[in-house]
Amino acid sequence: MALDDDKNKTVHGFFSKDPEKADKEFFGRVANPDRRGFLKRTGYATMAAMVGTSIPFSDKMPIGFVPAAFAQDDILMGKDGLTLLNDRPINAETPPEFLDDAITPTARHFVRNNGIPPEDVDPATWTLTIDGFVDAPMELTIADLRDQFEVVTMALTLECGGNGRGYFNPPAKGNQWTYGAVACSEWTGVRLKDVLEKAGVQAGAIYTAHYGADAHLSGNPDKLPISRGMPIDKAMTDNILIAFEMNGDALHPLNGAPLRLVVPGWPASTAQKWLTRIQLRDIVHDGPKMTGTAYRVPNRPVEPGEDVDKKDFVIIERMPVKSLVTFPANGAASGMETEVRGHAWSGDRTVDKLEISIDFGATWQDADMDAPVNSGAWQNWRSNVTFPIAGYYEVWARATDSEGDMQPFAIDWNPKGYLNNTMHRVGLRVS
Numbered sequence: 060m061a062l063d064d065d066k067n068k069t070v071h072g073f074f075s076k077d078p079e080k081a082d083k084e085f086f087g088r089v090a091n092p093d094r095r096g097f098l099k100r101t102g103y104a105t106m107a108a109m110v111g112t113s114i115p116f117s118d119k120m121p122i123g124f125v126p127a128a129f130a131q132d133d134i135l136m137g138k139d140g141l142t143l144l145n146d147r148p149i150n151a152e153t154p155p156e157f158l159d160d161a162i163t164p165t166a167r168h169f170v171r172n173n174g175i176p177p178e179d180v181d182p183a184t185w186t187l188t189i190d191g192f193v194d195a196p197m198e199l200t201i202a203d204l205r206d207q208f209e210v211v212t213m214a215l216t217l218e219c220g221g222n223g224r225g226y227f228n229p230p231a232k233g234n235q236w237t238y239g240a241v242a243c244s245e246w247t248g249v250r251l252k253d254v255l256e257k258a259g260v261q262a263g264a265i266y267t268a269h270y271g272a273d274a275h276l277s278g279n280p281d282k283l284p285i286s287r288g289m290p291i292d293k294a295m296t297d298n299i300l301i302a303f304e305m306n307g308d309a310l311h312p313l314n315g316a317p318l319r320l321v322v323p324g325w326p327a328s329t330a331q332k333w334l335t336r337i338q339l340r341d342i343v344h345d346g347p348k349m350t351g352t353a354y355r356v357p358n359r360p361v362e363p364g365e366d367v368d369k370k371d372f373v374i375i376e377r378m379p380v381k382s383l384v385t386f387p388a389n390g391a392a393s394g395m396e397t398e399v400r401g402h403a404w405s406g407d408r409t410v411d412k413l414e415i416s417i418d419f420g421a422t423w424q425d426a427d428m429d430a431p432v433n434s435g436a437w438q439n440w441r442s443n444v445t446f447p448i449a450g451y452y453e454v455w456a457r458a459t460d461s462e463g464d465m466q467p468f469a470i471d472w473n474p475k476g477y478l479n480n481t482m483h484r485v486g487l488r489v490s
């Protein structure tokens with residue numbers, strides 16, 4: 060379809076007056092209503108983070124323009140290859156073969172939302188409050204954080220406590236995550252520990268409470284979608300960041316822009332996005348998703364489907380030892396020889412050994428594995444495999460951590476489908 064000359068000449072003027080109408084007139088679409096406000100205010104850095112690279116002609120882009128890379132139906136805002144599990148709230152995971160990079164690109168970092176992300180996000184005026192059981196409560200802008208504390212960059216693994224829930228039988232309610240609610244991006248920010256030390260942790264403080272700016276699904280402004288916390292000793296670990304950058308750019312809007320916690324090794328639900336406040340409390344935090352059965356497992360093995368008493372549930376702390384095969388992809392065709400590679404991690408620990416099997420677990424061979432690039436990062440591993448004859452094979456991977464915990468074939472069922480760390484299996488047609 061040819062636009063008439065007049066329209067071609069006025070495209071920039073048209074967009075600056077009414078971006079939504081212009082988008083419809085010129086490209087026959089309207090920005091997703093949920094994102095309208097966001098797109099009008101989106102700065103260059105955020106836009107670049109969303110498309111995953113720089114935009115050389117950005118100075119020529121009409122104001123309010125919606126890049127085709129995140130067209131109207133792209134509620135995932137430029138994420139690449141993710142599987143959408145739910146659109147309200149938005150939840151999306153990354154197929155293992157798209158997690159092949161040593162450091163997960165922003166476009167491939169999973170999204171787990173419990174509510175509706177804030178729209179009016181201005182990094183310049185955003186503030187973080189530190190209060191509760193501290194000597195000197197503080198209110199800090201992102202510029203204050205950068206000025207007053209050491210800025211560090213670390214590769215940190217985030218995994219949702221419910222990753223693998225899709226394989227529980229009987230099924231557990233909630234997002235049916237398969238393997239891909241895990242990622243290891245490079246985060247830049249300040250250490251939570253440094254900020255808490257400056258505020259002065261009082262003797263009575265035993266637990267943190269985290270608050271974010273996202274809205275409850277009900278629309279009720281008095282309700283929070285999620286507010287979790289952690290024991291004060293954990294909070295003082297030096298690999299927990301209050302982050303304002305992800306892979307060298309602004310945070311992605313769905314991953315908590317402009318400010319979030321990054322807590323490696325524990326359920327990523329502790330890593331509050333759109334972070335506005337950290338309160339120190341003298342009790343175990345009791346915010347939404349801290350109590351009842353949320354992010355909790357029975358304190359004993361239970362029968363599949365058993366109705367477990369609430370008082371028998373305990374809060375999940377570290378995540379268990381786990382690994383992924385990120386190459387080749389499940390179902391791929393392969394030659395008689397191939398490299399097999401992936402990642403391994405174990406919350407608060409390191410992984411000592413990664414073994415693979417091509418004969419359904421009868422024999423195992425050690426893979427080469429790197430040390431973590433820093434504490435809290437997953438470890439990359441690789442191995443060359445030679446298949447004896449053509450046919451169907453499965454590559455199985457299992458990690459063993461520094462305390463001798465090894466990934467199991469099958470795990471004990473639990474009512475909410477948390478902590479599934481069974482080994483990853485990848486089927487291959489070899490010829």
Ligand SMILES: Nc1nc2c(c(=O)[nH]1)N[C@H]1C(S)=C(S)[C@@H](COP(=O)(O)O)O[C@H]1N2
Nearest residue numbers: 169170171172173219271314327328331332
């Ligand atoms: N404010 C806020 N923070 C949040 C959540 C949320 O819904 N709201 N979800 C949590 C959960 S359950 C997970 S697994 C991680 C996911 O982080 P990601 O979406 O950046 O991958 O964010 C956590 N932080």
Ligand SMILES: [Mo]
Nearest residue numbers: 171219220328
């Ligand atoms: Mo999660």
